[in-house]
Amino acid sequence: MASVWIARQTGKHGFEKLVAVKTILPKFAADARFQKMFVDEARIASRIEHANVAQILDVGEQHETTYLVMEYVDGDSLSTVNRSLQKKGIKMPPGVLLRLMSEVCGGLHAAHELRNDEGALLGVVHRDVSPQNVLVSTRGITKLIDFGIAKARDRGAGDTNTETLKGKVRYMAPEQAHGHNVDRRADLWAVGAIMYHFLAGKPPYDGENDVQTLLLLTSGRPPPPLPTSVHRAIVAVVNQALSTVPDRRYATAAEMQQAIQEAMVEAKASSSAAAVASFLGEHVAEPSRKRKEAITLGVKAAADREKYEEMMRSNVRVTGAISRTGVSETGASRVAGALSSTTVEGLARPRPRGKALTFAAAGAGVLAVGGLVLAVTLRPGARSSVEATSVAAPAPSVSAPVIAPTVSEAHATPPTVSASALPVVVAASPPVSTSPPPVAPPPVRTLPRYVPPPAPRPVRARRVDDGF
Secondary structure, eight states: OEEEEEEEEEOGGGOEEEEEEEEEOHHHHTOHHHHHHHHHHHHHHTTOOOTTBOOEEEEEEETTEEEEEEEOOOEEEHHHHHHHHHHHTOOOOHHHHHHHHHHHHHHHHHHHTOBOTTSOBOOOBOOOOSGGGEEEETTSOEEEOOOTTOBOTTSOTTTTOTTSOOSOGGGOOHHHHTTOOOOHHHHHHHHHHHHHHHHHSSOSSOOSSHHHHHHHHTTOOOOOOOOTTSOHHHHHHHHHHTOSSGGGSOSSHHHHHHHHHHHHHHTTOOOOHHHHHHHHHHHSHHHHHHHHHHHHHHHHHHHHHHHHHHHHHHHHHHHHHHHHTTOOHHHHHHHHHHHHTSOHHHHHSOOOGGGHHHHHHHHHHHHGGGOOOOOOOOOTTOOOOOOOOOOOOOOTTOOOOOOOOOHHHHHSOOOOOOSTTSOOOOOOOOOOOSSOOOOOOOOOOOOOOOOOOOOOOOOOOOOOOSOO
């Protein structure tokens, strides 16, 4: 139905926190029933405040994709734990199992007792309690997740249709498999089925396929007995939870939790969160290591992407500023290329005023591409003795040498210029004509016609099938 992603929430003053983001798969996004189930999960689970239920932090929609922001649990599901133990040929100790199931019952009781503003019970039933939906953190804390198919009295009639089979068959109560109305005792059956699976090595009703499993589940026969190595107090708890008649099961999850804790004492299989964490750290360390490596790589990739985007934004700002000053395209590309090789920190950090000369000299070098401009600044109060005179243009065949000033002359204060100090250049002149030379009309410059750019077309959000 959905995919779950690890995300990083950031804030001011370097605040960072990992969260889980759940999104509907594209093939279900257009189905109104799945949309309603998805939103109902947020609405129901966000009201449950318990240490053994994963918290819903936010719900939103972006690019026609609905998402949930949930508490990130640094751990693995019971199904992952079970596969890791099977590869090593190890069984979960009874004390660890009973500790986990006791906490699951605590979270279920908080959900079952959820009430509305008027104080009436909402009748919440999870209906999908299974090893896939029970997470165990690296600190040994159990978290119940995924209320996507939960039943509540205030939901629409389409979602509370009792003839619709919802849930996993191997952990489904018989009345749920028959399509009958279910209550909180169906979730207690699922807890008993999980305990049976870990103690016996297989689910209580396990056929070759779901159809055969349903036939066994609805036959009315009790499951095969547990191994004789299991303590009788634990067997009693499992058998009562797996009763085919709902009235013979525990009435509430709190009652079953109390029975599990008493069985832990009688079987001398008491455990703690620290013991659970130690067991998982010893035997289920590989999934945790791979997950942490993946998160580290993801955070680094996100930081590199942000750095690259900031550098590209800085290049756009620099290129736009250069183009507005009238610098040639070649000069602008050279400066943009030089700046793109600098670091993001260098682009973002304000430059000290003492270094402005370096950038001014570089700018003057770029401007020199269009021609050499010589400016003479007089000292304040000095009067120029140069008079405006008409200077004849030299012959076309004669060219005057261009003398570049030295570095010392360029930085020295220009002296007061007098008429006698100007150099005299003697050049051969063409024969003087008595008639005035014809005056050529000034060239007519035709400016390109301004054509306004076309109006931008509205950008429509494009849905991409990228695994969400």
